[in-house]
Amino acid sequence: MNLRKRRGALVAAGIAAAMVLSACGGSDDNGGEGGGGKSGGTFSAYISEPKSPLVPGNTTESEGAKVIAALWTGLVGYSEDGEVEYSGVADSIESEDNQNWTIKLKDGWTFHDGTPVDAESFVNAWNYTANPQNAQDGGSYLSRIAGYDELEAGTATELSGLKVEDDQTFTVELKAPFALFPAVVGYDAFNPLPKAFFDDPEGFGTKPIGNGPFQADGEFVPGQGIKVKRFEDYAGEDKAKADGIDFVVYADQATAYTDAQDGNVDIVDVIPPDVIESAKDEFGDGFINTEVSQITYLGFPTYDARFQDPRVRQAISMAIDRDAISKAIFSGTRTAADSFVSPAVDGYREGSCAYCELDVDKANALLDEAGFDRSKPVELWFNAGAGHDAWLEAVGNQLRQNLDVDFQLKGDLDFSQYLPLGENKGFTGPFRYGWSFDYPAAESYLTPLFTPQSFPPTGSNYSFYSNEKVVDLIAEGDKAESEDEAIKAYQQAEDLIAEDMPMAPLFFTQIQTVATDHVSNVRIDLFQRPVWSEVTVND
Amino acid sequence: MGRYVARRLLLTIPVLLGASFLIFAMVYALPGDPIRALAGDRPVSPAVVKVLTERFHLSDPLWVQYWEYLKALLSGDLGTDFRGRPVLDTIERTLPVTVKLTIVAVVFEAIIGIVAGVLAGIRRNSFFDNLVLVSTTVIVSIPILVLAFLAQLVLGLKLGWFPIAGTRDGLYSYVLPGLVLASGSLAYVARLTRTSIAENMRADYVRTARAKGLPNRTVIVRHTLRNSLIPVVTFIGADIGALLGGAIVTETVFNLPGIGREVFDAVRAQEGAVVVGIVTLMVFFFIFFNLVVDVLYAVLDPRIRYD
Numbered sequence: 075m076n077l078r079k080r081r082g083a084l085v086a087a088g089i090a091a092a093m094v095l096s097a098c099g100g101s102d103d104n105g106g107e108g109g110g111g112k113s114g115g116t117f118s119a120y121i122s123e124p125k126s127p128l129v130p131g132n133t134t135e136s137e138g139a140k141v142i143a144a145l146w147t148g149l150v151g152y153s154e155d156g157e158v159e160y161s162g163v164a165d166s167i168e169s170e171d172n173q174n175w176t177i178k179l180k181d182g183w184t185f186h187d188g189t190p191v192d193a194e195s196f197v198n199a200w201n202y203t204a205n206p207q208n209a210q211d212g213g214s215y216l217s218r219i220a221g222y223d224e225l226e227a228g229t230a231t232e233l234s235g236l237k238v239e240d241d242q243t244f245t246v247e248l249k250a251p252f253a254l255f256p257a258v259v260g261y262d263a264f265n266p267l268p269k270a271f272f273d274d275p276e277g278f279g280t281k282p283i284g285n286g287p288f289q290a291d292g293e294f295v296p297g298q299g300i301k302v303k304r305f306e307d308y309a310g311e312d313k314a315k316a317d318g319i320d321f322v323v324y325a326d327q328a329t330a331y332t333d334a335q336d337g338n339v340d341i342v343d344v345i346p347p348d349v350i351e352s353a354k355d356e357f358g359d360g361f362i363n364t365e366v367s368q369i370t371y372l373g374f375p376t377y378d379a380r381f382q383d384p385r386v387r388q389a390i391s392m393a394i395d396r397d398a399i400s401k402a403i404f405s406g407t408r409t410a411a412d413s414f415v416s417p418a419v420d421g422y423r424e425g426s427c428a429y430c431e432l433d434v435d436k437a438n439a440l441l442d443e444a445g446f447d448r449s450k451p452v453e454l455w456f457n458a459g460a461g462h463d464a465w466l467e468a469v470g471n472q473l474r475q476n477l478d479v480d481f482q483l484k485g486d487l488d489f490s491q492y493l494p495l496g497e498n499k500g501f502t503g504p505f506r507y508g509w510s511f512d513y514p515a516a517e518s519y520l521t522p523l524f525t526p527q528s529f530p531p532t533g534s535n536y537s538f539y540s541n542e543k544v545v546d547l548i549a550e551g552d553k554a555e556s557e558d559e560a561i562k563a564y565q566q567a568e569d570l571i572a573e574d575m576p577m578a579p580l581f582f583t584q585i586q587t588v589a590t591d592h593v594s595n596v597r598i599d600l601f602q603r604p605v606w607s608e609v610t611v612n613d
Numbered sequence: 614m615g616r617y618v619a620r621r622l623l624l625t626i627p628v629l630l631g632a633s634f635l636i637f638a639m640v641y642a643l644p645g646d647p648i649r650a651l652a653g654d655r656p657v658s659p660a661v662v663k664v665l666t667e668r669f670h671l672s673d674p675l676w677v678q679y680w681e682y683l684k685a686l687l688s689g690d691l692g693t694d695f696r697g698r699p700v701l702d703t704i705e706r707t708l709p710v711t712v713k714l715t716i717v718a719v720v721f722e723a724i725i726g727i728v729a730g731v732l733a734g735i736r737r738n739s740f741f742d743n744l745v746l747v748s749t750t751v752i753v754s755i756p757i758l759v760l761a762f763l764a765q766l767v768l769g770l771k772l773g774w775f776p777i778a779g780t781r782d783g784l785y786s787y788v789l790p791g792l793v794l795a796s797g798s799l800a801y802v803a804r805l806t807r808t809s810i811a812e813n814m815r816a817d818y819v820r821t822a823r824a825k826g827l828p829n830r831t832v833i834v835r836h837t838l839r840n841s842l843i844p845v846v847t848f849i850g851a852d853i854g855a856l857l858g859g860a861i862v863t864e865t866v867f868n869l870p871g872i873g874r875e876v877f878d879a880v881r882a883q884e885g886a887v888v889v890g891i892v893t894l895m896v897f898f899f900i901f902f903n904l905v906v907d908v909l910y911a912v913l914d915p916r917i918r919y920d
Contacts, residue, residue, distance in 0.1 A: 123878070127696055206660030209668075214658050226660045276697050296698070296706065297870025298780075322779065325865040325874050329765075329778045333868075336770050336777050490645030490883070532658060 115611025117340040117593045118320040119604065120330040121299065126211060127279020128294055130265035131203030134211040136602060140343070141294075141321055142262050143599075144302050144606040145186075145284035147310050149177065149196075150260040152600055156419050156514030158257050161311055163191055163266070163285065165242075167259065172251035172553060177259075179242045183309040185268040186289035193244035197236045199267035204233055208275075212263030214532070215512060218255070220247040251553040253560045258513045261601075287314040287607040299323040312607040315595070319606060331588070340593045343604055345586050347461075350405055353588050360589040364598040367416045368510040368583035369519070370408070372469065373537040375501040376576055384574050385444040388429040390452075390504065391578035392437040393476040394469055396430070400581060403465045407586060411579035414519060414568050418600055421516035421561040427572050427579055434476045441477060451480035453503030457492040458485050462506055469580075497530040499538065507536060507577065514600050516564045520548055524571050539576030543567075617919040618908065625900045632896040633889055634679060640885040641675050647695070647883035669695065669885075682889065692886030694879070700890040703875060707859075708894075711871035713784065714863070715856040717791030718798075723849060726799045730806025730845075731838060737811050745807065749800035761793045761866040778868035790867040794860050798852050805848055809841035816840075843913055850906030854899035 124138030133142050151161035160166070163183050169175040183191035202208055204216040204225055216222055220235030235247035248255065258264070266285060271278045280294045287310065288302040303318040322339055324330040327346050333339045335356065345353055354361050372394070374381045381387060396410030413426040425431075441448070454470055456462040463485055470481030484503070487495060496505065511518035522528045525548060526540040544567045551563030587604070589596040594612055597605045648657065648665050665671075670678050685692055691700040733742040752760075768789060769777040775789040776782045813819060814837060822832045859873020872891055879887035911917045 206658060206664050209661045209664050211657070213661060217658075226658060228660070279696075296703070297874070323870070324778070324868050325870075326868065328762075329866055329868050332765060332770055333777050333779070336773070338777060338779075488645055490647065490649050493649055494646055531662075 114315075114317050115613060116303075116318040116320060117316055117609065117611050118322050118338070119341040119606075120324055120327075120334070120339050120343065121321050122325070122327070123297065123323050127276075128282040128300075129210070129271070129275070129279050130262040130267075130284075131199060131210045131212045132279070133262055139262060139601065140603050141300060141302075142265070142282075142284075143601070143603045144286060144288040144319060144321075145282055145290065146262065146265045146286040147284075147312075148260045148262070148265050150256060151312075152257075152260055152514055154600075156600055158260065162260065164256075164259070167256040169255070172253045172255070172555075173248050175246045175248070175255055176239075177244055177246060180309070181242065183285055184307055185266075185270075185285050186283045186305055187268060187270055188307075189268050189270075190241075191266050191285045192241045193238045194241075195266035195268060196264075197238050197244050198272065199265065200236060201232045202267065202272070202275075203263055205231065210263075215258075215261060215263035218248050218250075218252055218258070220249050222249070250549070253552060253554050253557065254513070254515050254517055257515050261513055287312055288319060291318060297323055297325075312605075314607045315610045316593075316606075317611075319609075334588055334590060337590050337592065340590045341587065341596055341604055341609070342589075343585070343587045343598065343602070345588055347405065347407060350407060350586050353586065357588045357590075360591060360596075362587040362589065362596060362598065363584055364587065364602075365409070365417065365582060365584050366510070366598070366602045367418045367514070367600060368508055368602075369411055369414075369416055369579055370581040370583065371507045371509065371523075371577040372580055373501075373505045373507045373577040374575070375499065375503070375505070375537060377499045377538050378502060380447070380450075381503075383444040383446075385440040386446050387575040387578065388573075389437040389440040389444070389446070389477065390473065391427075391429045391575055392431065392433045392440075394472055394578070394580065395432045395476075396580055397432075398472075399465055399468045403468055404581070407584050408581035409584065411582050414524075414571055414577075414579050415516040416511065416519070416582060419511060419514050419516050419518070420557070421564050421568075423565065426565070426568055429572065429575055430579060437477060446479075448477070448479045451482045453482045453484050455484045455487075455492075455495075455501050455503060455505035457489045457506070458487055460489070466506060493530070493536075496536040501536070504578075505536065507534070509534065510602070516561065516568070517548065517551060520544075520564060520567055520571070524567075524576060537576040539571075539574065541570060541574055544570050544574075614908070614911070614919050618904065621904050621907075625897065628900060629893055629897060633682075633893045636889050636892045637679050637682065637885065638675060640880075640883060640888050641678065643880075643883050645883065647671065647885075665695070678885075682886070691890040694884045694887050695882070700886050703887060704872070704891060704894065707870060707872040707875045710780065710869050711857060711859050711864075711873065713787050714791055714794060714860065714869060714871060715853060717784075717787045718795040718856055719849065719853055721792055721795040722798045722802055722852065725795075726802025727806050727842075727845065730803040731810055731833070733803065734807040734810025734814065734841075735833065742807070745803055749803050752796050752800045757793065757797060758862050758866070760796060761790075761863055764789055764793050765866060778866075780869060786867075787869075790863050790869060793867075794856065794863045798848075801848060802845055805845050806841065809844055810837060813837045813841045839913055843910060846909050846913065847906055850902045850909070851899075854895075854902040857898040857902075858895040 121137045121140050125135045126132045126138055128138055128141055130142050130146055133139050148162050149164035151159045153159050163179050165178040165180045167175060167177050185191060200216055203210045204213050204222055206226055219233050221230055221233040224230035225233060237245045239245060268283050270283050282290055287305060287308050289305040291301040291303040294300040299321040301318060301320050304314040330339055330342050331345050331349055334342045374387045376382060400406060400408045400410055412424060412430050413422055415422050452473060454466050456466050466483060473479050473481050509519060509523060522534045524535060524539055525545050528535040529538060530536055547563050547567035551560040554560035554563060585602060587598055592612055594610050595608050597608060599605050648662050670681055693699050729745050733745040736742055765777055769775050776786045780786050819832060819837055822836050859871050859876060861873040861877045864871040864874045876888060876891045911919060
């Protein structure tokens with residue numbers, strides 16, 4: 075997989091940077107104990123205001139998740155190419171039938187307040203997160219567990235599928251067999267919560283207590299941020315190298331970048347697109363490019379008579395020159411998508427989306443075959459104020475040029491109106507949609523976007539696409555004995571989706587990170603977060 | 614005077630009630646579902662939407678929502694935002710930042726503006742007068758966003774004279790943002806003072822004062838300036854009220870966690886309780902400083918009486 079190579083190169087660059095820095099003395103800050111790249115010292119990192127309190131089950135957006143990543147360690151970790159690693163709290167996650175799972179925990183893990191990380195701390199946390207009365211954003215991540223529907227309907231107060239066996243063991247019964255379950259539970263929404271949380275759920279979010287490599291050092295102050303320090307009793311392998319992190323809230327990405335130029339903030343994990351070119355020169359080895367799991371799609375309203383014929387959808391997909399848009403609009407920070415799943419997951423195949431390649435003649439032929447009315451403009455939908463205008467206009471121009479179909483931009487709606495419109499089948503033409511995986515698996519793209527059980531508002535299948543064969547194949551993959559078998563079934567499902575083309579994959583996302591020469595070994599993980607424990611401070 | 618002030622203060626009560634209702638109605642009329650905006654990309658389960666909608670009375674009619682809000686307000690409760698944080702805490706946290714920024718800005722505005730205006734007004738058509746004329750025109754015509762980024766880049770990053778962002782250097786961190794924020798008003802104050810001084814320099818009482826043989830300094834400071842300041846004080850007073858409402862652009866660019874940024878975010882997230890609480894406070898500031906200005910008139914010009 076080409077991703078593995080790139081990540082390897084990144085680490086090498088980081089080590090090279092550390093060597094160069096130790097040679098020339100690095101920056102003027104003193105924090106370490108001599109010698110570049112040793113442990114110790116504190117550094118600062120950019121976040122923007124988290125949308126929710128710092129509770130793992132309630133944090134589904136990137137900013138709070140960056141802090142959660144420092145404060146918590148989940149059941150499992152992931153290797154750089156998305157394989158499950160038992161580097162977290164779980165000693166083993168096993169099942170005979172892929173439906174009834176037994177999770178054994180490692181000994182010796184404690185929360186930052188000294189209380190043990192036991193089976194109960196997971197089961198209580200999951201019950202709390204899944205209960206709609208608590209209105210946790212991450213609740214839907216637990217929807218595979220037996221009893222979730224009853225909780226949702228209000229006829230139960232706990233997940234019937236969870237049982238504590240002993241202090242270090244609990245069992246999980248799923249609604250249906252799912253072979254990839256161990257890969258799912260590494261996500262934030264599955265993190266354990268200490269007793270202190272249940273005593274004061276409201277206050278907990280400003281002074282979170284987790285089990286991760288760093289612990290909160292003071293409260294989170296809205297608009298300002300939070301300081302964390304190394305958790306000395308951390309039981310995991312990935313003990314923090316630095317003494318602490320100062321998460322600083324910035325209202326504006328551009329300001330954070332300027333502050334990094336002056337060396338006041340050490341890591342800005344996503345920089346504004348307009349500075350990418352200059353940042354490469356200015357930060358040198360501190361400029362890090364990472365391919366992440368996000369895919370930008372152009373969805374089709376399959377409920378609209380005009381887009382019901384798959385040939386129309388294939389034609390539009392083939393008429394878009396993804397490379398040209400990537401270069402012209404995104405200055406190369408997006409790559410042309412050639413698959414429905416990200417290269418970051420197992421099961422990605424290069425070119426699995428055959429109709430993703432530019433072929434104007436074939437596109438026109440298909441459009442004629444389908445009897446598409448070219449006199450009516452195509453309406454392109456996107457949410458306002460999020461920088462989508464330019465590239466959708468480019469898409470429109472290509473449709474006009476390549477297919478002789480005029481276009482109209484429909485980009486006036488805010489996100490809060492855009493999604494409800496989609497829910498009510500209100501899109502009258504192709505629409506923009508972005509998706510990142512919840513856990514590193516091809517299935518994390520297929521089920522949420524392309525199956526009828528994910529019709530809005532409970533899911534994200536905004537094209538209202540349904541194909542029984544796809545559903546069956548995904549279910550077959552979920553039940554499969556081995557991961558290889560599962561992947562095979564998912565790939566067959568993807569091939570069917572590629573023919574039906576309910577959404578055209580357009581771009582794979584890359585993010586650009588800058589780090590000052592005060593820090594080394596900055597790496598971005600699969601969830602787009604810097605791996606905080608690995609970062610070292612230079613003196 | 615006391616009765617006048619008391620009457621004016623009493624009058625603010627219906628104004629504040631009306632203003633809060635108007636703001637409430639406007640937030641209510643905003644399109645879109647705030648619960649969906651809160652969740653972002655992710656689908657939210659209908660059960661969660663239902664729980665949150667009920668918790669924040671979002672499905673009730675406008676009158677009911679406003680009545681609930683007023684009832685809580687009478688017991689000193691400004692409500693909570695969607696994250697469960699009391700609005701009062703939010704105000705306590707963000708207002709001091711904005712107050713500091715306002716003080717710095719007003720000091721710049723008053724000192725630089727008035728001094729430049731007086732000097733230009735005394736020596737009309739001199740080089741200095743023309744300089745003030747040209748420079749204020751330039752400043753007024755540059756959007757504050759451009760000015761803020763320019764100042765941050767040149768004075769902050771390239772020259773390193775001022776901190777780039779944040780509040781980590783105490784009051785000194787407010788100097789550059791304060792200057793940027795004050796720039797527009799500063800130009801107005803300078804021009805207002807210049808015109809006012811130039812006009813009064815030709816007034817009868819100034820000629821009389823000079824004829825009495827008073828020194829130039831006394832004529833300008835005691836007689837001309839004091840009279841010329843009335844329009845300037847009006848402007849600055851109204852400006853303080855406006856500045857305390859928060860400066861969204863300046864606070865965002867310089868990363869100051871003030872009240873302007875807070876209310877901007879709240880409007881975008883349709884956080885009704887936060888918007889109403891903060892904007893009503895802004896309205897109060899505006900009314901209060903206008904009252905202060907009216908009282909100051911009497912101090913500056915003995916001919917004005919409020920009894």
